Amino acid sequence: MKPSPLHFTTLQRSLHWGMAAAILAMLFIGVGMVSTVRPIYLRLLATHEVLGLAILVLALIRLITRLREGAPCLPPDLPAALKFAAIASQCLLYLLMFAMPLLGWAMLSSANYPLAVGDWVLPPLVPVNETLHGWLWMAHVGFGLALFALVSLHIAAALFHALVRRDGVFGSMLR
16 A cells, blocks of 8 residues: 555545445435335336446445555544544445445345346355345345445535534545
């Protein structure tokens, strides 16, 4: 890993904002899916699956880029508890960016629903098992709620840095 840069690279910023839009869309599509039985459900599901796979691939690219390019240091005057919260929340966000698509893929696999993108059918991650499907569904929903809470916290922290502290943290993701 390189020394800490002053700002995120153009690729890192593009991945961040693109994934932010995709993750927010996924959260709302997920809510729409579980709250309807109308025919639109199938279109929502198809969109959810494709976006989930895209997020999984982009998360991998983002992690590799982060490891290669580094990230700006947090302000030295930031209290230790806030530094810990920032690092912990970043780690949790990365974990959930990988866990959510993999849980969804495993959930579909356990219900014997192949995950397909166009003509390309992905191999199942787990064997067909109704009990496992129930557990994976609950985990996917629970992690989705956790992701929603963490994204909300991330937005609040960004606004705190931009509007209250004005310490350059927010600006490092905008330039």
